[in-house]
Amino acid sequence: MNGRTRRAGLLLMLLAVSAMPGPARAETMAEVLAASAAADWRxxxxxxxxxxxxxxxxxxxxxxxxxxxxxxxxxxxxxxxxxxxxxxxxxxxxxxxxxxxxxxxxxxxxxxxxxxxxxxxxxxxxxxxxxxxxxxxxxxxxxxxxxxxxxxxxxxxxxxxxxxxxxxxxxxxxxxxxxxxxxxxxxxxxxxxxxxxxxxxxxxxxxxxxxxxxxxxxxxxxxxxxxxxxxxxxxxxxxxxxxxxxxxxxxxxxxxxxVLRTDTAIFTRLVESRRNRRDDFYKRPAGAIDVCNVPLPVRPLP
Amino acid sequence: MNGRTRRAGLLLMLLAVSAMPGPARAETMAEVLAASAAADWRxxxxxxxxxxxxxxxxxxxxxxxxxxxxxxxxxxxxxxxxxxxxxxxxxxxxxxxxxxxxxxxxxxxxxxxxxxxxxxxxxxxxxxxxxxxxxxxxxxxxxxxxxxxxxxxxxxxxxxxxxxxxxxxxxxxxxxxxxxxxxxxxxxxxxxxxxxxxxxxxxxxxxxxxxxxxxxxxxxxxxxxxxxxxxxxxxxxxxxxxxxxxxxxxxxxxxxxxVLRTDTAIFTRLVESRRNRRDDFYKRPAGAIDVCNVPLPVRPLP
Structure with missing residues (x-):
């Protein structure tokens, strides 16, 4: 994915988010994980x-x-x-x-x-x-x-x-x-x-x-x-x-x-939430992520 | 990653490097630093x-x-x-x-x-x-x-x-x-x-x-x-x-x-020694280096 495509994707996301009230912000990791289903974990x-x-x-x-x-x-x-x-x-x-x-x-x-x-x-x-x-x-x-x-x-x-x-x-x-x-x-x-x-x-x-x-x-x-x-x-x-x-x-x-499965749509969303952080703290999304900066979520069994 | 063997190997290399024929081995960081001049440091x-x-x-x-x-x-x-x-x-x-x-x-x-x-x-x-x-x-x-x-x-x-x-x-x-x-x-x-x-x-x-x-x-x-x-x-x-x-x-x-100056030929050699390690331990040089994997040599003042 080149920079232009990524920016276009980001723009789309911003447009989608801007339908909501308030400043543009992307999903956080916590929000992604909260949206995960039991089958997203093993x-x-x-x-x-x-x-x-x-x-x-x-x-x-x-x-x-x-x-x-x-x-x-x-x-x-x-x-x-x-x-x-x-x-x-x-x-x-x-x-x-x-x-x-x-x-x-x-x-x-x-x-x-x-x-x-x-x-x-x-x-x-x-x-x-x-x-x-x-x-x-x-x-x-x-x-x-x-x-x-x-x-x-x-x-x-x-x-x-x-x-x-x-x-x-x-x-x-x-x-x-x-x-x-x-x-x-x-x-x-x-x-x-x-x-x-x-x-x-x-x-x-x-x-x-x-x-x-x-x-x-x-x-x-x-x-x-x-x-x-x-x-x-x-x-x-x-x-x-x-x-x-x-x-x-x-x-x-x-x-x-x-642990969170990595072959899932939720994992793709999680990676994106870390690649482009746009929340109350991050002012400039990185636009990319190093494989070693992708976290592996681990949590207690339900 | 066995310390004793690696130290023995390093000693051997330092003794033998100038005479050693054959397959290309690259300069190690220690060799580069040994070749540095006082003016390469500040x-x-x-x-x-x-x-x-x-x-x-x-x-x-x-x-x-x-x-x-x-x-x-x-x-x-x-x-x-x-x-x-x-x-x-x-x-x-x-x-x-x-x-x-x-x-x-x-x-x-x-x-x-x-x-x-x-x-x-x-x-x-x-x-x-x-x-x-x-x-x-x-x-x-x-x-x-x-x-x-x-x-x-x-x-x-x-x-x-x-x-x-x-x-x-x-x-x-x-x-x-x-x-x-x-x-x-x-x-x-x-x-x-x-x-x-x-x-x-x-x-x-x-x-x-x-x-x-x-x-x-x-x-x-x-x-x-x-x-x-x-x-x-x-x-x-x-x-x-x-x-x-x-x-x-x-x-x-x-x-x-x-600290070693970074605007010097010796620093370029040092980076290359880390980018492509070809010594007794490394079998496959990485061919590239992440800026955060470049060490900054620091030593006691002479």
């Missing part, structure tokens, strides 16, 4: 949702097997063998990532926790064919990709010229830590983005999902003072009490949350 | 740099009179009358902003701290003529603006069609809190961005500068639990011991920092 998928317990509370991560089926299966295997229980957040680099995994593996000499049933490393899953993905595109131009949009709850991109799609790094995206070799990650070391979207990592890291609740508990952790934000003292490590697959939790302990 | 400008003392330490903010001359002058007046001393961080909204100012003004009924010499509100300075600005453009496309780049240390944008320029919201940008009216801010309430760049605020808020040191001290503060991330209890407020203009501090108390 509960978290218990079979691909992780619940991580930190001292500050829960962090809920929905995994994306559509983009990283092997890593997601391996992370579930790690979780089910209790691999993460008692491990720690080992790195908090301001404006970049919070990373968690095995502090023993970072020691010199390394004393890694053994992996019993899962695999330590897997071939990278940096991208996949775009065909077969239910991709909700955004019309907005992007610095890094030919096209961005959403695949279910996940911000993603695709290249029509090559037919390739990939999950992108936004605030809250979760990826697989690795060494220099592309195939050196396995999911035992994960990170979440806590700063401006580091899109240069796209297609260089296997993205496995996104945090859907508890980002504040990760992003407010003390920054590490070592190189790359690693904690330098064992006393600084933030312990992980446990990580569980939601499906393995008793029903009473499962997060009771639902 | 010290902080004492006459427009604020030093804010929080319990966790100092936050250093360089103001941008090129974009907001009246607000910068007013903020300096507020600082010089001691307005901020004993005020507090009142709001931390995860993924968005940390805001500081007068908690008394938020009470019901308000008990605002009197302003003695400065002004409470000023006409908005959302944009300015592009003419007369030393603007270092980036060639990369941007979702929100026709062109982005840097004006001194500040990420900025301009529209060649209208001849208008503005400072943009990136991680670390500092803006003037206001009420619904565009002219209702004065600088007594400021915020810094702690999440993905909220570019929808561009040209809706007066941007007055950027944090050049201490972002970690703002971004790791506990999130507020009230609406919009405001703290709900006085006990949660993060006290501001004092804010001083660097020029008013005794020389021994001034931050001894310099």
């Amino acid at each position: 509960p978290l998928d218990p079979d691909r949702t992780l619940v991580m317990t930190l001292p500050a509370g829960l962090v809920v991560i929905e995994l994306a097997p559509a983009f990283a089926p092997n890593h997601v299966a391996n992370i579930k295997a790690l979780v089910r063998e209790g691999y993460f229980d008692g491990l720690a957040v080992t790195r908090v680099q301001d404006g970049f990532v919070v990373q968690w995994g095995d502090p023993g593996a970072l020691k010199s000499p390394p004393r890694p926790r053994p992996i019993r049933t899962a695999r330590a490393t897997l071939p990278a899953e940096f991208e996949r064919p775009a065909a077969g993905l239910a991709f909700t595109p955004l019309p907005d131009r992007d610095t890094y990709a030919p096209q961005t949009g959403f695949v279910d709850a996940l911000p993603a991109a695709r290249d029509p010229a090559t037919g390739v799609a990939w999950a992108v790094h936004c605030y809250g995206s979760v990826g697989v830590g690795r060494d220099l070799d592309a195939d050196s990650g396995g999911g035992g070391e994960l990170y979440a983005v806590i700063g401006h979207a580091p899109r240069q990592l796209d297609r260089n890291i296997t993205v496995v999902g996104r945090v859907v609740a508890g980002m504040d508990r990760l992003a407010s952790l003390p920054r590490g003072t070592g190189p790359l934000g690693f904690y330098e003292q064992d006393s600084q490590l933030v312990p992980i009490t446990r990580v569980r697959l939601m499906a393995d939790l008793p029903p009473a302990e499962r997060p009771r949350l639902e | 010290p902080l400008d004492p006459d427009r740099t604020l030093v804010m003392t929080l319990p966790a330490g100092l936050v250093v903010i360089e103001l941008a009179p090129a974009f907001a001359p009246n607000h910068v002058a007013n903020i300096k007046a507020l600082v010089r009358e001691g307005y901020f001393d004993g005020l507090a961080v009142t709001r931390v909204q995860d993924g968005f902003v940390v805001q500081w100012g007068d908690p008394g003004a938020l009470k019901s009924p308000p008990r605002p701290r009197p302003i003695r010499t400065a002004r409470a509100t000023l006409p908005a300075e959302f944009e300015r003529p592009a003419a007369g600005l030393a603007f270092t453009p980036l060639p990369d496309r941007d979702t929100y603006a026709p062109q982005t780049g840097f004006v001194d240390a500040l990420p900025a944008a301009r529209d060649p069609a209208t001849g208008v320029a503005w400072a943009v919201h990136c991680y670390g940008s500092v803006g003037v809190g206001r009420d619904l009216d565009a002219d209702s801010g004065g600088g007594g309430e400021l915020y810094a961005v702690i999440g993905h760049a909220p570019r929808q605020l561009d040209r809706n808020i007066t941007v007055v500068g950027r944090v050049v040191a201490g972002m970690d001290r703002l971004a790791s503060l506990p999130r507020g639990t009230g609406p919009l991330g405001f703290y709900e209890q006085d006990s949660q407020l993060v006290p501001i011991t004092r804010v001083r203009l660097m020029a008013d501090l005794p020389p021994a108390e001034r931050p001894r920092l310099e």
Whole structure:
């Protein structure tokens, strides 16, 4: 959509709104959500949702097997063998990532926790064919990709010229830590983005999902003072009490949350409400939106 | 993202780079900076740099009179009358902003701290003529603006069609809190961005500068639990011991920092080193860079 079309669209909207009394204003996100129906939402998928317990509370991560089926299966295997229980957040680099995994593996000499049933490393899953993905595109131009949009709850991109799609790094995206070799990650070391979207990592890291609740508990952790934000003292490590697959939790302990579906007319309205804010505060609508500025509404189950 | 291996890899690269034949690897940021000359850097400008003392330490903010001359002058007046001393961080909204100012003004009924010499509100300075600005453009496309780049240390944008320029919201940008009216801010309430760049605020808020040191001290503060991330209890407020203009501090108390100039060939090389990373870790260079992903190197004065 070029600027003229967008302005024309905006003009239409303004004309429509101007039939109402008072100054022209667009729908707010709250108004869009208030107009949503029950079917516009879906509960978290218990079979691909992780619940991580930190001292500050829960962090809920929905995994994306559509983009990283092997890593997601391996992370579930790690979780089910209790691999993460008692491990720690080992790195908090301001404006970049919070990373968690095995502090023993970072020691010199390394004393890694053994992996019993899962695999330590897997071939990278940096991208996949775009065909077969239910991709909700955004019309907005992007610095890094030919096209961005959403695949279910996940911000993603695709290249029509090559037919390739990939999950992108936004605030809250979760990826697989690795060494220099592309195939050196396995999911035992994960990170979440806590700063401006580091899109240069796209297609260089296997993205496995996104945090859907508890980002504040990760992003407010003390920054590490070592190189790359690693904690330098064992006393600084933030312990992980446990990580569980939601499906393995008793029903009473499962997060009771639902997320807005992204393949719906209401989601299109929501994106537009954020692309062109014209309310009592915003004087100049942006006219465009970065995929990483599109919020994913999450709310308690009714 | 394994720290130990990456450090080993970096060491290896630094040792081997000149002799290394074969597949193209690009300059890293560290290599670019190592090649910089003293003249590529400039010290902080004492006459427009604020030093804010929080319990966790100092936050250093360089103001941008090129974009907001009246607000910068007013903020300096507020600082010089001691307005901020004993005020507090009142709001931390995860993924968005940390805001500081007068908690008394938020009470019901308000008990605002009197302003003695400065002004409470000023006409908005959302944009300015592009003419007369030393603007270092980036060639990369941007979702929100026709062109982005840097004006001194500040990420900025301009529209060649209208001849208008503005400072943009990136991680670390500092803006003037206001009420619904565009002219209702004065600088007594400021915020810094702690999440993905909220570019929808561009040209809706007066941007007055950027944090050049201490972002970690703002971004790791506990999130507020009230609406919009405001703290709900006085006990949660993060006290501001004092804010001083660097020029008013005794020389021994001034931050001894310099920043990389952005109007230099070395800065162009630095941007390219971040736009196309091709090293032992990055397998696929991004080929482009978002203005908010360009780092501003800051280092101790020699």
